Amino acid sequence: MEMPSESAQESSALPNAASELHDSRLYINRELSWLEFNSRVLEEGLNPDVPLLERLKFLAIFSSNLDEFFMVRVSILKKKIASGITTSSGGDKMLPRDQYLTVTKRVHELVDELCRCLHEAVLPGLRENGIAIRDAEPLSPEQRDHLRDLFTREIFPVLTPLAIDLSHPFPHLLNGSSNLAVRLRRKKESRQLLAVVQLPSVLPRYVPVSSEDGDELVPIERIIRENIEALFPGMVVIDSFVFRVTRDADFDLDDYEEIKDLAEKIERQIRERRRGAATRLEIEAEAPLELVEFLREALDLETSDVYQVSAPVGLTGLFDVYHLAGHEELRDPPHVPRVASIIADASSVFSAIREGDILLHHPYDSFKPVVDFISAAADDPKVLAIKQTLYRTSSDSPIVGALKRAADQGKQVTALVELQARMDEERNIAWARELEKSGVHVVYGILGLKTHCKVCLVVRRDESKIHRYVHLSTGNYNPQTAQFYTDVGILTADEAFADDASALFNYLTGYGELPSWKRLIVAPSRLRSSLVEMIQAETALGPEGRIVAKINAVLEPSVIRALYAASQAGVRIDLICRGICALRPGVPGISDNIRVRSIIDRFLEHSRIYYFGNQGQPRVYLASADWMDRNLLRRIEIAVPIEDPLLRAQLIEILNVNLSDNVKAHELTATGQWNRVTPSEVTDETAPRVRAQQYLLRAAARNPVDPPLLPVDEALPFIVDERVSRKKLLKGIRKKRRAERETNS
Structure with a gap:
């Protein structure tokens, strides 16, 4: 295995008091620091004091985090290496090639630890508590019949076998998709052939089967494997192995002067990143070397980009297991967020805010007052205008619904939707277009800058006077993530904050010099x-x-x-x-x-x-x-x-x-x-x-x-x-x- 350069290894020596504050040894590499964060996530999966299903969730989070790491950070390193860049922009001054080699070595260590944890602790523990993933054990005749019928009715119609030979080039497999590599031959021939079958992402990864012993789940790849002959009639199937490809999902909008429609440009970039260059190959540990090498070369990957894993390939599917109904004893105790009395006892959210600033600490404090604040503004005839930033929100966002209602009622509604919120671009484009159809003024902010601040401004006529109410927060306007992200925000009628919020929206939606801020x-x-x-x-x-x-x-x-x-x-x-x-x-x-x-x-x-x-x-x-x-x-x-x-x-x-x-x-x-x-x-x-x-x-x-x-x-x-x-x-x-x-x- 290629090792990092000597300079990279020498830089690990600790600096001393005489060191300049620019000394590269005073800075920890960004990528390695992130991997240690993900290692701490993995440690929660290893922790026997954590309830079993929560441990499973942490393993799935670890895997999901790694997916994005390879889609973005590793892809950036690979592009730098391919471009011949031999300098580093980070304070640690670690070269791209050295970063790549050190990163992949550490990831292999973490993935090995993940597999051990899953097989030696979490899956056996779940089985003892009535949740079994039946990836290899014999099934009862009734279970086999049920799964065969399910395959015929719901799975087979969506499968497409893709032969690989001179007339069928290697397919461009979608980013994050799990696939079966099927080795087979004709009945009267010994020459091996290869085909690929993509596992259907529209179907659950784990299929429940009836059992008297608790919840039993069968991976969809097992169901397909045991019925694979239906896809290749007249052929002899030798074996099959699950593999998964991660691709470059990073994009940067450099030529802002050439962009005529930002939403359309981002949509094109999203389509392209689904087919970006491969950055990682995950494949079952039992796969033969010649198959692994064929896939690696077809994907133009290095040996260190290949991860042969004993765990199920594509562990984000374990979220399906985590969300099984019941088994509350295997989860963290439920939590009901608090609603502060100043809000609960007030005649309206606006009267509560006028009494004094309110701080909300989610998820200990309910996110409902924030939703109610925007919803009340939408429905209150005294409200004249609502201005709102949206960086990330939920798929069924009540906040978007409130903004649409407000516009339908003739209020002035402005939504600053950030189209470049990574991995949420498609959702935000869809929300932006839906809001526009309802009459909301939708803007995308300032080209070259992401709008990451979280601000909502409501303008209301109270009796004969105009009052402005503001919500300012560290977190997104997303009621779903507000249940498990810790964030703080304030609801305020402070005039200085209101002036700053107004100036901020005017700056982001129009033309003008940078404002002089009073408080922000x-x-x-x-x-x-x-x-x-x-x-x-x-x-x-x-x-x-x-x-x-x-x-x-x-x-x-x-x-x-x-x-x-x-x-x-x-x-x-x-x-x-x-x-x-x-x-x-x-x-x-x-x-x-x-x-x-x-x-x-x-x-x-x-x-x-x-x-x-x-x-x-x-x-x-x-x-x-x-x-x-x-x-x-x-x-x-x-x-x-x-x-x-x-x-x-x-x-x-x-x-x-x-x-x-x-x-x-x-x-x-x-x-x-x-x-x-x-x-x-x-x-x-x-x-x-x-x-x-x-x-x-x-x-x-x-x-x-x-x-x-x-x-x-x-x-x-x-x-x-x-x-x-x-x-x-x-x-x-x-x-x-x-x-x-x-x-x-």
Whole structure:
């Protein structure tokens, strides 16, 4: 196997305090950091403390994540190598070829671990609990008859055998499709022939069969294999093997001046990427070498691009197993999100917002108030206009339905639909056209910039005065993902926020100079420079400085260098980073005051919260942006300053709980390794087990209609800012809240 170059291997040596902050050894490679994130996802599948069906789900998520990694990141590396690029744009300066070799080696290790976990733990455990995948075991005569009938009625009609020979060239198999490679011969000949049969994606991957022993599922490839002769009458089928091709799905719209219709251009790109260059071949481990080599050469892949797996090929099909009815004992306990009393008890969502800003922390807080806010705006005759960004939404989006209703009623409705939301392009194009048909003004934003901020603006005539109501969030307007993504958002009638939201929409939909923002910090114009300035302000305070950020990725070089300089000045820095982190913490003299942790648990951590100590007057923001080049330089993003003491305390509470987690948290070392945190590493050996998401779930259950401020007698250490008396803060907030309720009543 080809090895990375000597320079790549030498760069693994740790830097020292004398190193320049541009030293490539201070930066972890982006692709390798992402793979370690996915390794932490896999670790949840390995964890015996996680319910069995949840473990299965994590394995399916791991596989789905890898699919996109090969479709986008590996394809980019391959294109760089093919173009002869011998430089690197990343801070680590790792060359494309070295990245590719190191990445594929690590992926092979992770896939082997996945297969072991599935076969040695998860599938046997499911079988013991009444869920069996019958991929090889004998079936009863009744089951065989049922499946044969099913094959004849529903499967056979959609199958197409594709011969491969001189007159039948190798077919261009669709991205992500699973296929059977069938070896066969004529009855009176010994020469082997080859054909391909694509497994029908329109049918379930696993077919239930009746059984007295629980749920039994048969893979569709087994059903086809056992009836394969029907596709090749008069032939002798020797054997067949499942394989799957992953293709380049990345596209970039470079020639913006030549684009006349953005939606049509993206649709063409989507069609092309289904047939992009192959980046990976997965095939059953039992497949003979000559077949593997034939497929590899036909797909123009390297040996390291081939993954012979003992697990079912295409593990995303396991989501079908996860969604089986019943078996609640094998899942996480159900969670009913809370609806805050300020909303639940109000005469309308608008009157609730006028009483004061409302912070929602999903999925602990229900996403329903957000849907109700937009739906009420659509149906309220006093509402004059609605302006809405849509980056990702659900397939049956009630928000899109509300916008259509509003337009039908004659309201001014504007929807900024981002057509380049990766893997959601087709859905967003369909929504855009459907909205246009209903009379919604649909715009696509600014060419060259993705609109990633999440903003909704409602203009309403209250009595004789115009009021504006705004929703600002870290997460998408997607009620489905809001059930398992953690995000924060605010509902506000603050005039400064309303002015900024209006200016933002006008900037995105029309022509004009960049606005002067009153409250929001907006990328790409100001967010990166503002972050660096706030980090530098803490740097000037030395050991009195404090920085905490909850984000999904840390990659932007100038931000990382500013954090290193702050650490050298003695500033204590905590980064709660779910995914990619190029920053290398714990390097003596450089980053020894920086701690990086990641939490992988039941919900996908997605919220972004920034905290800067600011000499005891903390600046706290919720934001749509991670600390990546693309977010800070190539997207429309917002950071929202939170000045209301109650809301700010809630955000600080979220940070504290995440910093206290000693069950699901991992910490990043200077060597790039992630180690699971234990109670002794948080405070002392007698510290209680703290699982952040479980802690917040319990808090929500105890306070079903109130914001998630935790009881003082169960308070965590107030980690973010020790100069604030947490007990005094919570007492004051509760007193203020009681007074407001008495006044309102």
